[in-house]
Amino acid sequence: MAETDTRILETVGATLRYDVRPGTGTDPRPLLLIGSPMDASGFVSLASHFTDRTVVTYDPRGAGRSERTDGAAENLPDEHADDLVRLIEALGAGPVDIFASSGGAINSLALVAGRGDLVHTLVAHEPPSAQVVPDREAALASCADVHATYQREGWGAAMAKFIALTSRTGPIPANWAEEPAPSPDAFGLPTGDDGSRDDPLLGQNMRGCTSYLPDFPALRATSTRIVVAVGKESEGTFAARAAVAVAEGIGIPVSLYPSHHGGFLGGEFGQQGAPAEFAEALRASLAGA
Structure with a gap:
């Protein structure tokens, strides 16, 4: 090139x-x-x-x-x-x-x-x-929950939820945030929290993009x-x-x-x-x- x-x-x-x-x-x-x-x-x-x-x-x-x-x-x-x-x-x-x-x-x-x-x-x-899918309210809520998880628990926990959300097929249930959270270990992600909150995906763009x-x-x-x-x-x-x-x-x-x-x-x-x-x-x- x-x-x-x-x-x-x-x-x-x-x-x-x-x-x-x-x-x-x-x-x-x-x-x-x-x-x-x-x-x-x-x-x-x-x-x-x-x-x-x-x-x-x-x-x-x-x-x-x-x-x-x-x-x-x-x-x-x-x-x-x-x-x-x-x-x-x-x-x-x-x-x-x-x-x-x-x-x-x-x-x-x-x-x-x-x-x-x-x-x-x-x-x-x-x-x-998330604004255009039939399950709009659940989709918006699940994206907001991923962001909230990042703010509360850090990158590994939030990324595990993000992977579960984006790989799921079919409508998102209204009680998605109440389902058992996937373990970061299941995706080879860190379980600890390094304290940072500036991740471009989970922190900066998650809510603005999907909404x-x-x-x-x-x-x-x-x-x-x-x-x-x-x-x-x-x-x-x-x-x-x-x-x-x-x-x-x-x-x-x-x-x-x-x-x-x-x-x-x-x-x-x-x-x-x-x-x-x-x-x-x-x-x-x-x-x-």
């Missing part, structure tokens, strides 16, 4: 780091690969399949190399969307294409709802909005072409069910992608998806196929 150019961008309340990988092809439109709270390190495998295009990755505020400077404990999708506006404008390359996964998909939907002129095509992969309600009228009216993608192995999970509801709200069909919620991963964070096949599906979506 071409040498990566790492840049710094000052935004409102944050200092962002982002990476630009020049492409070898003739397509002038940059491709942004966006997660949240996952940072740029999660897109190494996927980026390697797009060497013909300029690929841009970044660390969201409060994650990886990007620091918050406002002292706030939690992030909101609209803040991330404003960061993305400033990042795209800093590129100075006109409308971009975006692949955005999980919380990144939520933030990119907020971006497109407000500034669709900056985005040509958005592929939103499994946006986890975001997409602006469906704006998304239906935008000039951006939107694709909502769901992993074939994700059927019935919270993020997949939310993606189906988001697509219905926009009025578009769901696109089935290979693998699961982390289907683009090729060993990053110890997780393996199907990055080559995933890249083929993404390339087809960007081409309008």
Whole structure:
């Protein structure tokens, strides 16, 4: 791959780091690969399949190399969307294409709802909005419980609940928080509490991301072409069910992608998806196929 150019961008309340990988092809439109709270390190495998295009990755505020400077404990999708506006404008390359996964998909939907002129095509992969699923109240409560567990007991206990929640298939029961909590040991997680409360997932983004309600009228009216993608192995999970509801709200069909919620991963964070096949599906979506 071409040498990566790492840049710094000052935004409102944050200092962002982002990476630009020049492409070898003739397509002038940059491709942004966006997660949240996952940072740029999660897109190494996927980026390697797009060497013909300029690929841009970044660390969201409060994650990886990007620091918050406002002292706030939690992030909101609209803040991330404003960061993305400033990042795209800093590129100075006109409308971009975006692949955005999980919380990144939520933030990119907020971006497109407000500034669709900056985005040509958005592929939103499994946006986890608890606001749109039929079991809305239980889903919101379970996400709030994961955050509360983190504040009360620390990272291991909360991450165990998060894994149980996101891997569960079917509707979330109203008494989910009253069910026996999974042991961190079952997932190889630490049982102790190190006292920190600034985890990008469990502390900073858990509530703001999952409680975001997409602006469906704006998304239906935008000039951006939107694709909502769901992993074939994700059927019935919270993020997949939310993606189906988001697509219905926009009025578009769901696109089935290979693998699961982390289907683009090729060993990053110890997780393996199907990055080559995933890249083929993404390339087809960007081409309008």
